[in-house]
Amino acid sequence: MDLTAWAARQPEKVAVVDASGTALTYGQLEARSNRIAHLLRRLGLSAGDHLAVLSENTVDLFPIVWAAQRTGLLYTLVNWHLTADEAAYIVENCDARVLIASGRLAELAARLPAVERRLSFGAPVPGYDALEPLLADQPETPVEDQVEGYYMLYSSGTTGRPKGILPSLSAAPFGTGLSVDHLMADHFGFDAESVYLSPGPLYHAAPLGWSLGTMRSGGTVVLMDRFDAESALRLIEAHRVTHAQFVPTMFVRMLKLEPEVRSTYDLGSLRLVIHAAAPCPVDVKRRMIDWLGPILVEFYSGSEGVCFFMIDTATWLERPGSVGRSVLGTVHITDDEGHELPAGEVGQVWFGDVPPFAYHHDAEKTATAYDHRGWTTLGDLGHVDQDGFLYLSDRRTDLIVSGGVNIYPREVEDALIMHPEVADVAVVGLPDEDFGQRVHAVVTPAVGVAAGADLAERLTGYLRERIAGFKVPRTIAFGPIPRLPSGKILRRHLID
Known part of the structure; x- marks a missing residue:
């Protein structure tokens, strides 16, 4: 679990490589992260202080992250897809004393708050000091007081301002590892032979945490700057990827590649395909299993760390649609009054016997x-x-109540997403004088498919064969679906 130990054992082994072939070895990662760690100490940061980082997916991000991790800092990777105001809110809210920004995001970085010290890497940023000259005289050996830090993530902000999820710092010696590191080794088989494909943005929990966990195990991270279906297959073949993690929208895009394109690539190195972040349509998952074999493992969790469910392929085939049984916490299902419901009845999902968490500055x-x-x-x-x-x-916030009946958007979306004329779909409830809400679908047509009344009629007929009539959208519009890079639909944007 100690980066220093891995660097001593395998200094020339690649720790992280991107799609272009740019790589950092364990020896390089150890040396550079130590130099940055010494700089952070010189700037006055000590265990418990906060660092903010604005960066695209790049191998250059990892020495910064490991420097923060080994000096006991709380650190926040700022979502660079946000507006300047939204990103500035996170930098201010997290109490960052130092902000490090990538020169590729100079326009956004220049509009962020003037914290105690602002540093840039890769290219100049107005108002920032260049990181590289400050590292020239820093040692490549570890700082004396190494303790484990922790990333402080912000919620996706799909229903309002993002919330900072404040972790508890353990003050454990660096090398102890975080809970996710041990979970990856114990339940998902990560070891020094693992090659992990990380296709998502590193400001999200799973891409960051699992990439760091791969390095804790001595494996190699293959980093994508953005997801592209065929590029993912190419990288799996080229790097002999053993573990890959996707969200369901990525599955859909891979499945909609032409069969001859998918069959071009050798994916035989894959030992495990992990998916999470959003529920996966049953039909989509079946097709992935038919394609890749019984190597899919799904987990359900949240950045708050209050639950963890997982299910392997064999168990899922016996219970299609399940996200598994709990390996952290006790699950409870309640009605609107908080009364616990028996098995089989739908209600709100609650978790007991879990570690406490807090939202930063929001009691x-x-x-x-x-x-x-x-x-x-x-x-x-x-x-x-x-x-x-x-x-x-x-x-619960997405539930549509039409004529007093509960309608779940996901059920409609799942029924439609694999239609050959559909590239993407989202379903929302819109105000209706008679029924309170009406079911409304927004569809992105597949390439070459004309939007219009004829397509809407075909889709409506298709749905009537698969779901109850009252669930079929009464109106269908055509256009792009606003999604986060994690695949989550920004339904409030659609409704607005």
Whole structure:
């Protein structure tokens, strides 16, 4: 688990490589992260202080992250897809004393707050000091007081301002590792032979945490700057990737590649394909299993760290649609009054017996995240079966109530997403005088497919064969679907 130990054992082994072939070895990563760690100490940062980083997916990000991790800092990777105001809010809210920004994001970086010290790497940024000259006289050996830090992530902000999820610093010696590092080794088989494909943005929990965890195990990270379906297959073949992690929208894009394109690439090195972040349509997952074999493992969790469910392929085939049983916390399903529901009934999903968490600088939101029993929720609806397997229905905030009947957007989306004329789809509830809400779909047509009334009629007919009539959208519009890079739909943008 100690980066220094891995660097001594395998200094020439690649720790991280990007799609262009730019790489850092373990020896290079150790030396550069140590130099940055000494600089952070010279700038006055000590364990518990906060660092903010604005960067695209690049191998140059990892020495910065490891420097923060080995000096006991809280550090936040700022979502560079946000507006300047939204990104500035995160930098201010997280109490960053130092901000390090990539020169490729100079326009956004120049509009961020003037914290105690602002540094840039890769290219100049107005108002920032260049990082490289400051490292010239820094040692390549570890600082004396190494302790584990922790990344402080912000929620996706799909329903409002992002919330900082404040972790507890353990003050454990560097090399102890974080909980996710041990989980990856114990439950997902990560070791020094692992090659992990990371296709998502590193400001999200899984791409960052699992990339660091791969290095903790002595493996290699293959980093994508953005997801492209065929590029992912090419990288799996080229680097003999053993572990890859995707979100369901990535599955859909890979499945919609022409069969002759998919069959071009040798994916035989894959030992495990992990997916999370959003519920996966049953049909999509079946097709992925048919293609890649019984190597899919799904997990359900949240940045708050209050639950962790997982399910392997064999178990999922016996219980299609489940996200598994809990390996962290106790699951409870309740009605709107908080009464616990029996197996099979849909309600709000709550978790008990879990580590506490807090939203940074927001005691009110922290308090409302728990009920009187100390249970907490991620806002999802679902049910458990008699054996404790969890099935998710939708987000409570996404639920459509039409004529007094609950309609789950995900069920409609899942029924439509693999239609050959559909590239993407989202379903929302719009105000309706008669029914309170009506089901409305926004569809992105596939390449070469003409949008219009004829397509809407074909899609409506297709849905009527697959779901109940009252769930079929009464109106269909055509256009792009606003999504986060994690695949989550920004439904509030659609409704607006």
